[in-house]
Amino acid sequence: xxxxxxxxxxxxxxxxxxxxxxxxxxxxxxATVDQWGEDLPGWLPTRTVNLGLDLQGGSHLLLxxxxxxxxxxxxxxxxxxxxxxxRQVRIGYTDLAVADATxxxxxxxxxxxxxxxxxxxxxxxxxxxxTSGDAVxxxxxxxxxxxxxxxxxxxxxxxxxxxIDETGTREPTIQRQGRDRILVQLPGIDDPERVKRLLGETAxxxxxxxxxxxxxxxxxxxxxxxxxxxxxxxxxxxxxxxxRKRVMVSGDTLVDAQPTFAEGQPVVSFRFDxxxxxxxxxxxxxxxxxxxxxxxxxxxxxxxVIRQPILGGSGQIEGNFSVQAxxxxxxxxxAGALPAPLTILEERTxxxxxxxxxxxxxxxxxxxxxxxVMIFMVITYGLFGLMANVALLFNIALIFSALSILQATLTLxxxxxxxxxxxxxxxxxxxxxxxxxxxxRAGRTVISAIDAGYxxxxxxxxxxxxxxxxxxxxxxxxxxxxxxxFAVTLAIGIITSMFTAIMVTRLMVVAxxxxxxxxxxxx
Amino acid sequence: xxxxxxxxxxxxxxxxxxRIPAFILSALLIVASFVxxxxxxxxxxxxxxxxxxxxxxxxxxADIAQLRSTLGGLGLGEVSLQEFGEPxxxxxxxxxxxxxxxxxQAAIEKVRTALGEDVSYRRIEQVGPQVGAELxxxxxxxxxxxxxxxxxxxxxxxxxQFGLAALAALAHDxxxxxxxxxxxxxEFSLSSVAAVLTIAGYSINDTVVxxxxxxxxxxxxKSKSLPLILNEAINETLARTAMTSGTxxxxxxxxxxxxxxxxxxxxxxxxxxxxxGTYSSILxxxxxxxxxxxxxxxxxxxxxxxxxTS
Numbered sequence: 062x063x064x065x066x067x068x069x070x071x072x073x074x075x076x077x078x079x080x081x082x083x084x085x086x087x088x089x090x091x092a093t094v095d096q097w098g099e100d101l102p103g104w105l106p107t108r109t110v111n112l113g114l115d116l117q118g119g120s121h122l123l124l125x126x127x128x129x130x131x132x133x134x135x136x137x138x139x140x141x142x143x144x145x146x147x148r149q150v151r152i153g154y155t156d157l158a159v160a161d162a163t164x165x166x167x168x169x170x171x172x173x174x175x176x177x178x179x180x181x182x183x184x185x186x187x188x189x190x191x192t193s194g195d196a197v198x199x200x201x202x203x204x205x206x207x208x209x210x211x212x213x214x215x216x217x218x219x220x221x222x223x224x225i226d227e228t229g230t231r232e233p234t235i236q237r238q239g240r241d242r243i244l245v246q247l248p249g250i251d252d253p254e255r256v257k258r259l260l261g262e263t264a265x266x267x268x269x270x271x272x273x274x275x276x277x278x279x280x281x282x283x284x285x286x287x288x289x290x291x292x293x294x295x296x297x298x299x300x301x302x303x304x305r306k307r308v309m310v311s312g313d314t315l316v317d318a319q320p321t322f323a324e325g326q327p328v329v330s331f332r333f334d335x336x337x338x339x340x341x342x343x344x345x346x347x348x349x350x351x352x353x354x355x356x357x358x359x360x361x362x363x364x365x366v367i368r369q370p371i372l373g374g375s376g377q378i379e380g381n382f383s384v385q386a387x388x389x390x391x392x393x394x395x396a397g398a399l400p401a402p403l404t405i406l407e408e409r410t411x412x413x414x415x416x417x418x419x420x421x422x423x424x425x426x427x428x429x430x431x432x433x434v435m436i437f438m439v440i441t442y443g444l445f446g447l448m449a450n451v452a453l454l455f456n457i458a459l460i461f462s463a464l465s466i467l468q469a470t471l472t473l474x475x476x477x478x479x480x481x482x483x484x485x486x487x488x489x490x491x492x493x494x495x496x497x498x499x500x501x502r503a504g505r506t507v508i509s510a511i512d513a514g515y516x517x518x519x520x521x522x523x524x525x526x527x528x529x530x531x532x533x534x535x536x537x538x539x540x541x542x543x544x545x546x547f548a549v550t551l552a553i554g555i556i557t558s559m560f561t562a563i564m565v566t567r568l569m570v571v572a573x574x575x576x577x578x579x580x581x582x583x584x
Numbered sequence: 585x586x587x588x589x590x591x592x593x594x595x596x597x598x599x600x601x602x603r604i605p606a607f608i609l610s611a612l613l614i615v616a617s618f619v620x621x622x623x624x625x626x627x628x629x630x631x632x633x634x635x636x637x638x639x640x641x642x643x644x645x646a647d648i649a650q651l652r653s654t655l656g657g658l659g660l661g662e663v664s665l666q667e668f669g670e671p672x673x674x675x676x677x678x679x680x681x682x683x684x685x686x687x688x689q690a691a692i693e694k695v696r697t698a699l700g701e702d703v704s705y706r707r708i709e710q711v712g713p714q715v716g717a718e719l720x721x722x723x724x725x726x727x728x729x730x731x732x733x734x735x736x737x738x739x740x741x742x743x744x745q746f747g748l749a750a751l752a753a754l755a756h757d758x759x760x761x762x763x764x765x766x767x768x769x770x771e772f773s774l775s776s777v778a779a780v781l782t783i784a785g786y787s788i789n790d791t792v793v794x795x796x797x798x799x800x801x802x803x804x805x806k807s808k809s810l811p812l813i814l815n816e817a818i819n820e821t822l823a824r825t826a827m828t829s830g831t832x833x834x835x836x837x838x839x840x841x842x843x844x845x846x847x848x849x850x851x852x853x854x855x856x857x858x859x860x861g862t863y864s865s866i867l868x869x870x871x872x873x874x875x876x877x878x879x880x881x882x883x884x885x886x887x888x889x890x891x892x893t894s
Contacts, residue, residue: 115846123715125685125714252705254693254696257689261689404684404685404686404712405685405688405689405710405712406685406711406712406714406715407710407711407712407715408689408692408708408709408710409707409708409709409710410705410707410708410709411706411707412704412705412706412707414641414704414706415639415706415707415846418844419844419846422842422843422844423843423844425842426838426839426841426842426843426844427838429838429842430834430835430836430838430839431835433831433834433835433838434831434834434835437827437830437831437834438831440588441588441589441590441827473844473846473847474775474778474847474850476843477839477843477847477850477851477854480835480836480838480839480843481782481832481835481836481839481854483835484828484831484832484833484834484835484836485786485789485828485831485832487827487828487831488789488824488828488831488832491824491827491828491831492793492824495821495823495824495827498593498823499820502593502594517800520796521792521793521796521797524741524792524793524796525788525789525790525792525793525796526789527737528734528737528738528785528788528789528792529785529786529788529789531730531733531734531737531785532730532733532734532781532782532784532785532788533785535726535729535730535733535781536726536730536778536781538726539722539723539725539726539729540722540726540774540777540778544774544775544777544778547775547778548778551782551785
């Protein structure tokens with residue numbers, strides 16, 4: 062052990078130097094590093110530790126895509142085409158309905174069963190048709206459901222990203238989690254209300270005609286013409302419209318939407334792509350004088366009269382908007398509609414004040430812990446304690462450089478992990494030093510006592526650290542958010558502390574032995 | 585300067601003599617923990633129970649009574665208010681709202697509207713019923729798997745007897761820590777699970793160090809009686825135990841006193857865990873080995889020679 066190969070010395074020193082180099086940006090602070098960044102050579106590391114949302118402030122939202130909605134919409138559409146198909150081929154049926162993810166009906170004549178099955182099977186490759194007696198059921202195949210889900214979630218992530226990007230949030234993280242969840246992390250946002258409101262809208266826009274053949278009173282009394290439906294107004298509570306179900310132009314043909322002003326009122330101007338523009342032109346050309354309803358998420362924003370054909374492929378939505386509402390609507394229209402509604406399963410928002418307080422408290426506690434531990438070590442082990450303290454400082458540098466290089470996230474429990482590591486990091490040295498004391502008492506010479514101390518303590522150090530590492534790994538795998546951050550710092554701390562306590566102090570001890578050739582061990 | 589010795593050289597304390605009182609004390613602690621948990625339950629935080637937590641800061645020292653009447657009138661069910669660290673900081677807890685996920689968000693809106701513009705929001709957390717149930721599952725799984733993993737490792741590195749004794753000490757520490765949470769009604773949250781697992785890791789770390797010495801001495805001194813070997817192993821590692829527990833405790837205490845309100849529960853649990861973890865290694869785990877049929881061979885396993893026991 063006293064023999065230390067040159068390459069090992071170089072390796073240990075190199076690791077320590079790199080540790081300090083990579084940890085340095087954290088010590089200087091982000092602002093200084095950015096300021097100096099241009100003058101420094103490019104190879105110098107500039108990355109700092111990622112602070113978790115609980116430290117830098119921000120909002121964490123766990124969203125769920127209501128995939129069920131996509132499936133039921135699909136089934137409703139299927140129901141419509143089943144009805145049309147059966148009518149066309151003149152097969153009599155009753156009780157056509159959607160229930161339990163199945164479109165079901167009864168045949169008037171059970172003898173039609175086979176013919177119905179054949180026809181319906183050709184209707185849609187995704188559909189499984191089952192008959193028993195006069196009962197027929199159609200459901201989506203597992204593969205089709207899986208594919209729809211996948212599509213809906215992917216698309217939702219894309220739309221969520223676009224909407225959040227439009228709000229100008231810096232460095233948002235948008236990740237898929239599990240089958241149908243989306244994790245959104247918004248650093249620096251302390252009031253996520255606007256984002257939550259924006260994500261809460263499906264934002265499906267359609268232009269449809271108001272059904273002027275009937276009055277709202279009649280419709281409310283239950284006499285709704287087939288092909289029409291009763292929709293509430295988005296602006297005036299209680300007001301209702303009877304609107305045709307047929308969509309003349311849908312919002313997915315929009316290419317742009319901007320908030321602007323018309324006659325002093327905030328409005329949203331929009332532009333269609335060529336297909337949408339043509340459809341819009343046709344619809345308005347043939348229906349001058351009729352009421353055209355602008356429907357967003359099953360609510361009527363407004364229903365203006367078509368005064369003249371709109372041929373240019375662009376138009377305006379007037380409603381009783383505030384400036385903010387017009388901006389938000391334009392943003393939603395630009396970003397596109399969600400395939401299914403999103404619900405917020407979990408929200409954690411930390412204001413910047415609390416985050417800063419946590420950082421300050423964490424810093425103070427770690428500094429204090431560090432100083433106390435170092436004093437304790439020097440009092441107990443003298444010169445050797447001093448060497449252990451140097452190793453401890455390198456250990457902290459290595460933890461921070463590892464966190465910076467891995468771009469791991471430092472959370473408040475993560476700071477606790479570092480504080481704890483400070484306490485436990487000296488354990489390896491304590492084990493070694495106590496062992497050396499024992500060997501000295503047993504009458505060994507200086508070199509052989511130190512040698513035995515290191516080699517005998519080694520298995521103990523490994524055994525005791527691996528067990529803690531197991532706990533850290535499980536925390537990492539099963540924990541979420543801040544707890545995960547704790548596990549990362551704990552695990553990194555265990556590994557770096559083993560390195561510094563064993564290699565770095567040993568290097569110092571060897572150098573000291575060579576230089577002073579001591580007769581006794583001052584321990 | 586002559587280095588300090590926390591534990592004088594050649595300390596010979598007959599730890600095994602105190603094993604029966606220690607076993608009784610530990611048994612009592614464990615039974616008491618079960619009784620307290622059964623009677624009091626755990627004060628589950630919103631991580632597990634679901635619900636809403638809002639931390640606000642008011643400009644003037646907060647008038648809790650007035651806040652209570654403002655928020656109590658919103659019809660959001662049980663509202664609990666608590667001063668949090670500073671007189672201007674208040675923690676508001678709302679129970680899980682009826683009506684699924686959207687109702688939770690609606691409740692947050694209501695509180696914000698009711699409190700108006702005079703307060704700043706330091707923290708808003710909302711956990712829906714689904715996520716809460718999943719977090720309970722993941723937390724329980726983490727603790728059980730960690731214990732199983734540690735047991736397997738100790739078994740693999742030592743012998744099964746050591747594994748069982750270590751597990752007993754570990755379970756002792758985990759159970760009494762949970763008992764502490766129940767007794768003090770400190771909030772039991774995700775970070776509490778992290779604390780419990782850290783305690784598990786620390787406790788086993790401590791136990792393994794002493795076990796290592798037991799194993800070494802078993803090989804070295806074939807003729808010594810088992811109680812003697814166990815006692816010597818504890819005494820020989822006592823200085824290290826005191827030193828490491830001491831430094832870690834210093835760091836944990838710094839965290840408890842100055843680390844801030846948010847992780848107070850976590851750090852208090854750590855301090856407790858360090859104390860019971862150290863105690864259980866010395867007075868539970870090692871004495872338990874007396875009651876197992878330890879093999880006194882050269883090798884850790886497979887060696888059929890010398891099965892002498894005492």
